[in-house]
Amino acid sequence: MKYVSTRGTAPRLGFADVLLAGLASDGGLYVPETWPGLDKATIAGFAGRPYADVAFDVIKPFVGGDISDQALKAMIDDAYGSFRHPAVAPLVQTGANEYVLELFHGPTMAFKDVAMQLLARLMDHVLAERGQRATIVGATSGDTGGAAVSAFAGSSRTDVFILFPHGRVSPVQQRQMTSSGADNVHALAVDGTFDDCQALVKAMFNDTRFRNASALSGVNSINWARIMAQIVYYFAAAASVGAPERKISFTVPTGNFGDIFAGYAAQRMGLPIERLIIATNENDILERSLKTGVYETLGVRPTMSPSMDIQVSSNFERLLFEAGGRDAEAVNRLMQSLQQSGSFTIPPETLAAIRAGFDAGRTDEAATSATIRHYNDSRAYVLDPHTAVAVSVAERHRGDATMIVLGTAHPAKFPAAIKAACGVEPALPATHADLMTKPEDFTTLANDVGQVKQFILAHSRAAQAGAAA
Numbered sequence: 001m002k003y004v005s006t007r008g009t010a011p012r013l014g015f016a017d018v019l020l021a022g023l024a025s026d027g028g029l030y031v032p033e034t035w036p037g038l039d040k041a042t043i044a045g046f047a048g049r050p051y052a053d054v055a056f057d058v059i060k061p062f063v064g065g066d067i068s069d070q071a072l073k074a075m076i077d078d079a080y081g082s083f084r085h086p087a088v089a090p091l092v093q094t095g096a097n098e099y100v101l102e103l104f105h106g107p108t109m110a111f112k113d114v115a116m117q118l119l120a121r122l123m124d125h126v127l128a129e130r131g132q133r134a135t136i137v138g139a140t141s142g143d144t145g146g147a148a149v150s151a152f153a154g155s156s157r158t159d160v161f162i163l164f165p166h167g168r169v170s171p172v173q174q175r176q177m178t179s180s181g182a183d184n185v186h187a188l189a190v191d192g193t194f195d196d197c198q199a200l201v202k203a204m205f206n207d208t209r210f211r212n213a214s215a216l217s218g219v220n221s222i223n224w225a226r227i228m229a230q231i232v233y234y235f236a237a238a239a240s241v242g243a244p245e246r247k248i249s250f251t252v253p254t255g256n257f258g259d260i261f262a263g264y265a266a267q268r269m270g271l272p273i274e275r276l277i278i279a280t281n282e283n284d285i286l287e288r289s290l291k292t293g294v295y296e297t298l299g300v301r302p303t304m305s306p307s308m309d310i311q312v313s314s315n316f317e318r319l320l321f322e323a324g325g326r327d328a329e330a331v332n333r334l335m336q337s338l339q340q341s342g343s344f345t346i347p348p349e350t351l352a353a354i355r356a357g358f359d360a361g362r363t364d365e366a367a368t369s370a371t372i373r374h375y376n377d378s379r380a381y382v383l384d385p386h387t388a389v390a391v392s393v394a395e396r397h398r399g400d401a402t403m404i405v406l407g408t409a410h411p412a413k414f415p416a417a418i419k420a421a422c423g424v425e426p427a428l429p430a431t432h433a434d435l436m437t438k439p440e441d442f443t444t445l446a447n448d449v450g451q452v453k454q455f456i457l458a459h460s461r462a463a464q465a466g467a468a469a
């Protein structure tokens with residue numbers, strides 16, 4: 001399996017190189033050169049099988065021959081052995097034909113763990129085989145950071161630098177990033193928004209000298225391996241409720257578009273999905289884009305679903321590439337326009353292709369609270385605010401297909417919002433009982449790429465080894 005960049009000029013790479021590259025060298029995102037297919041019998045056969053077995057079958061074609069089957073299987077088993085629920089991603093029925101897919105039973109209580117636990121093992125494996133170290137950078141609006149810290153803490157081959165928007169993540173999310181005590185973890189509180197943090201990460205990748213000097217690698221969903229691991233739960237969940245014979249739609253709380261792009265990838269691999277529904281909070285760039293055809297960034301508004309407080313939705317570029325017939329030049333033009341003017345107009349045929357598979361809806365703060373309250377009162381089920389955004393959108397997009405809403409975080413990560421909405425203060429799982437009393441360690445930095453690079457060069461063992469060589 002080879003991978004190509006959405007911007008067309010970066011080298012075609014195999015899986016192990018894409019895994020370590022993160023962002024492509026032309027600024028684009030890697031996608032598989034061709035989509036592997038799974039036939040109907042294979043998909044139906046996923047029902048009732050252990051999650052790790054489904055993961056192996058879905059992931060194996062993307063890895064090609066770069067990692068042996070035995071090593072891949074061992075890493076998958078180990079990654080999902082760290083989850084608190086034996087099913088890894090259980091489906092909870094919430095209505096006659098409605099389910100919440102609980103993706104928050106991993107070590108940091110958000111769906112990011114599903115991919116990050118495997119990504120860390122894959123990276124360590126490839127780095128060990130090559131005798132290399134890497135400098136890992138990540139931007140987070142709250143959950144990717146904690147998941148990365150948990151997955152990479154103590155790894156001898158990586159130093160991890162997580163940029164988070166100072167004062168814009170929940171206290172639980174912050175502690176998960178700042179209290180690991182691991183020497184190879186650096187939490188950086190940036191004076192800015194998540195979009196600023198993500199722009200800093202991309203600027204570091206686009207500086208070839210810095211990138212090479214520090215052996216830079218990324219853990220955001222710009223890294224193909226993150227998306228790859230997230231495809232699995234679409235197959236597992238759909239098969240468990242009767243796919244491929246039963247019609248199924250998914251509603252996905254969306255920010256950086258990685259999670260829903262994984263659903264699109266599952267569809268391209270043969271999973272019949274009726275509709276993929278993008279659910280946004282008041283940071284509704286994707287909902288506006290699908291409605292008007294104009295992708296236009298406005299200021300970020302802080303909401304009670306902070307992990308979705310995003311305007312520049314990185315993985316939308318992957319969809320533009322696919323829906324536009326893999327026209328890398330067109331993607332380049334759109335991305336240049338975004339950089340210069342903060343907006344672009346989606347070409348009409350591309351927009352039509354997107355609308356053929358996707359719907360989008362927005363939920364404001366009052367409706368998010370009302371949904372949390374309603375689910376608590378009527379079903380004794382406590383939704384986290386991100387999942388509540390999606391449940392509210394799903395209710396407005398009911399068709400005759402079975403609806404699966406992705407439950408992306410545990411409500412205990414956002415206790416203040418839940419308490420305000422329904423009076424309940426969700427408790428942290430016993431595994432996290434001491435989290436909020438652990439000492440914190442983080443560094444505050446300005447929204448300045450020079451300062452961030454300087455910090456990384458001073459603290460990355462890969463950079464220091466490179467400088468000494």
Ligand SMILES: Cc1ncc(COP(=O)(O)O)c(C=O)c1O
Nearest residue numbers: 143254255256257258259307408
């Ligand atoms: C809890 C939660 N829900 C939803 C999202 C949005 O997912 P994506 O960025 O893949 O669209 C995020 C952040 O990514 C998140 O942390």
Ligand SMILES: N[C@@H](CCOP(=O)(O)O)C(=O)O
Nearest residue numbers: 140141142143144220221307
């Ligand atoms: N919501 C995310 C933002 C980064 O998304 P990613 O999936 O690209 O890592 C977060 O919680 O950090």
